[in-house]
Amino acid sequence: MLRRLHGLPGVVLALGLTVVAVTGAVLSLQPALDRATVPTVPSGTNVADLAAQVAARHPGIAAIRQRPDGGITVAFDDGDARGVERVDPATGAGLGPYQVSEATRVITNLHRSFLAGDAGRAVAGIGALAMLALSLSGTALLARRLGGAGALLRPIRGTPAQRWHGELGRLAGAGLVLSSFTGLWMSAGTFGLIPEAQGITRVVTASSGAPAPVGTLAALRSVPLTDLRELRFPDPSDPTDIFTLRTAAGETQVDAGTGAALAFAPATTLERINDLVRTLHTGRGAWLLGLLLGLASAAVPVLGATGIILWVRRRAARPRVAANAPAHGADTVILVGSEGNSTWGFAGTLHAALTAAGHRVHIAAMNDVGTAHLAADRLLVLTATYGEGDAPASAKSFLSRLARLEGRPPVAVLGFGDRNFPHFCRFAQEVADALEAKGCPRLLPMKRVDRRSSQEFAQWGRDLGAVLGHDLTLSHVAEPPKSVPLTLAGRELYGEAVGTPVAILRFEAPLDPRTGAPGRLPSFAAGDLVGILPPGDAMPRFYSLASSTRDGMLEICVRLREGGLCSTFLHALAPGGTVNAFIRENPAFRPTAGRAPLILIGAGAGIGPLAGFVRANAEGRPMHLYWGGRSAASDFLYEHELAQHLAERRLTSLATAFSRDAEGGAYVQDRIAADAPRLRELLKQGAQILVCGGRDMAEAVTRAFEPVVRPLGLDLATLKSCGRYVEDVY
Numbered sequence: 001m002l003r004r005l006h007g008l009p010g011v012v013l014a015l016g017l018t019v020v021a022v023t024g025a026v027l028s029l030q031p032a033l034d035r036a037t038v039p040t041v042p043s044g045t046n047v048a049d050l051a052a053q054v055a056a057r058h059p060g061i062a063a064i065r066q067r068p069d070g071g072i073t074v075a076f077d078d079g080d081a082r083g084v085e086r087v088d089p090a091t092g093a094g095l096g097p098y099q100v101s102e103a104t105r106v107i108t109n110l111h112r113s114f115l116a117g118d119a120g121r122a123v124a125g126i127g128a129l130a131m132l133a134l135s136l137s138g139t140a141l142l143a144r145r146l147g148g149a150g151a152l153l154r155p156i157r158g159t160p161a162q163r164w165h166g167e168l169g170r171l172a173g174a175g176l177v178l179s180s181f182t183g184l185w186m187s188a189g190t191f192g193l194i195p196e197a198q199g200i201t202r203v204v205t206a207s208s209g210a211p212a213p214v215g216t217l218a219a220l221r222s223v224p225l226t227d228l229r230e231l232r233f234p235d236p237s238d239p240t241d242i243f244t245l246r247t248a249a250g251e252t253q254v255d256a257g258t259g260a261a262l263a264f265a266p267a268t269t270l271e272r273i274n275d276l277v278r279t280l281h282t283g284r285g286a287w288l289l290g291l292l293l294g295l296a297s298a299a300v301p302v303l304g305a306t307g308i309i310l311w312v313r314r315r316a317a318r319p320r321v322a323a324n325a326p327a328h329g330a331d332t333v334i335l336v337g338s339e340g341n342s343t344w345g346f347a348g349t350l351h352a353a354l355t356a357a358g359h360r361v362h363i364a365a366m367n368d369v370g371t372a373h374l375a376a377d378r379l380l381v382l383t384a385t386y387g388e389g390d391a392p393a394s395a396k397s398f399l400s401r402l403a404r405l406e407g408r409p410p411v412a413v414l415g416f417g418d419r420n421f422p423h424f425c426r427f428a429q430e431v432a433d434a435l436e437a438k439g440c441p442r443l444l445p446m447k448r449v450d451r452r453s454s455q456e457f458a459q460w461g462r463d464l465g466a467v468l469g470h471d472l473t474l475s476h477v478a479e480p481p482k483s484v485p486l487t488l489a490g491r492e493l494y495g496e497a498v499g500t501p502v503a504i505l506r507f508e509a510p511l512d513p514r515t516g517a518p519g520r521l522p523s524f525a526a527g528d529l530v531g532i533l534p535p536g537d538a539m540p541r542f543y544s545l546a547s548s549t550r551d552g553m554l555e556i557c558v559r560l561r562e563g564g565l566c567s568t569f570l571h572a573l574a575p576g577g578t579v580n581a582f583i584r585e586n587p588a589f590r591p592t593a594g595r596a597p598l599i600l601i602g603a604g605a606g607i608g609p610l611a612g613f614v615r616a617n618a619e620g621r622p623m624h625l626y627w628g629g630r631s632a633a634s635d636f637l638y639e640h641e642l643a644q645h646l647a648e649r650r651l652t653s654l655a656t657a658f659s660r661d662a663e664g665g666a667y668v669q670d671r672i673a674a675d676a677p678r679l680r681e682l683l684k685q686g687a688q689i690l691v692c693g694g695r696d697m698a699e700a701v702t703r704a705f706e707p708v709v710r711p712l713g714l715d716l717a718t719l720k721s722c723g724r725y726v727e728d729v730y
């Protein structure tokens, strides 16, 4: 529901809202500019003094106004000359005609009405309502993604578009809510939906005597000029007419002859609210707020563009399920829990494979679970996990609905998640537990798929096929990638002598056949993944990148695995040979922004992305590398490059552990335990820990870190949840 409220309406309205927001941002500069140019009203002067000074120059003076920016203007009709003039509040001297520039007028009209009169004004009002709804629903969506309102300030993970949208959204959110709410209020006022202030009715008790000089009128002398909003002069042809003085406190009628206050009407609550709303919307009289609101508005075009990218990607990822069998009569029901839609892609592949195997398969969102679904022969649940181990959007109401339904079909639950999060596939586990508690027989034990691994999904398919009694080949690549050819430019081989051959492979884009110039590499950063398609296999294998596009080559470390199709292919590849590859961003495994120290930990080929982070550290951020291999003589990957980085201060310290060296015989976790005091110091400075390598090593490192962080009152779950302990584990 929230997503529906936010997604499509946002895309449709993006252009119109961008016009309103950008013009609003430009207008927001005005109060600050005015503040610099408009002469300030001196304290100690009163309204009568200024009125006298100006009346001496303009016999036909009609009104003196103090504008919200503090500037004083005078409206006059002297017979031979008429107009509105700016005046110096200290002397009453004229400062030239008051004019709104043509550009300001056009921008204001664009902002208020798209230059289209009342119809445009109504559209702008609806735009304000839409902006309010988008800001509130966006904040709620972000809170849901991050694990609740209390988690709104947590680091945002995801693709660059997701991060920009989320970061800007939370920075600008409060300002946009304020601007759109006040804009909506003012729009409603324009259309008479909010009653306007009713000035007091004219009293008839004026003395009707000869008018006294305005500078002598007591009721005007008693009001400081700083308080003035407007002073309307009496009509000179009407001896009974009076002065009308408006201040923030209300409206006073002043006898032109005696200077006595005849009547006072205090400002109503509604008037005060209207004043406040106008100040909050325009920033007039509150220039700093105006600038902040302007900055928030300036974020709208970027929010619109990234929002459209996210919406298009989400739609593109949604599977077009061909031949979805009706729920009634389906033998197999697939229920999908997804937020970003990638799980729908896996479910679509499963649906197609089961349908091809002769099953009548119905697929639906988990939120739509109903009696018919539980009447099927089997139920397959594929679900992602979000926030703090919570349900994704399409599964929010699944558990509560399930509790109210009858039926206990055999079930298999497949969780999609990311090991870098502290609650890996926790929602899938909750679903499996709830189904078991309901009495649904288990078709397969619950399984977790890490970072959309095609291999783990295919393995689950084989297990499911075995239970169903037929082959089930699930070959699904999360987002069908467009691969590009890459040419092997160089290779270095390590570790053969100790039984762990690891190759550092450097690829370049092939030469452009037309120009002979080097081709362009795709865009990637160290820590991202490259998917490589081994010849004759549609299933990509992923390797962590040790370089970024800026390095001019794509570098990976590949350990030769016994029987491994892709690693065997890559180790046999000769310089000049090509591979088909594509990039998968891995935003969860990146150094945080800023200058806090980084503790990089890896073993074997896991050094790849860590070496990439060090190489990119031209600004000398503190980086401490712990790395484990087998033998300094045989598999010390990047030995010379790391020595160079130490000399250049790209790397602050290096601790190695070689398990097979005669005098060493240590593992990387031993170095961590030995370095506990120093590591604690670094953590106190806000250090982030990045771990890359095999699962066993990562688990040993986790165990070694627990006693390091405990005396600081920290634990790894907390560090992980705020992105200060991240892993890239395989």
Ligand SMILES: Cc1cc2nc3c(=O)[nH]c(=O)nc-3n(C[C@H](O)[C@H](O)[C@H](O)COP(=O)(O)O)c2cc1C
Binding pocket: 145, 146, 157, 158, 337, 338, 339, 340, 341, 342, 343, 344, 384, 385, 386, 387, 388, 389, 390, 392, 416, 417, 418, 419, 421, 422, 423, 424, 425, 426, 451, 452
């Ligand atoms: C903001 C955010 C929070 C996440 N939280 C978790 C989590 O707590 N546990 C987990 O295992 N995976 C978590 N993930 C990973 C997703 O579950 C995983 O990427 C999944 O494949 C996404 O599937 P979907 O595209 O169908 O939503 C999170 C991802 C994001 C972007």
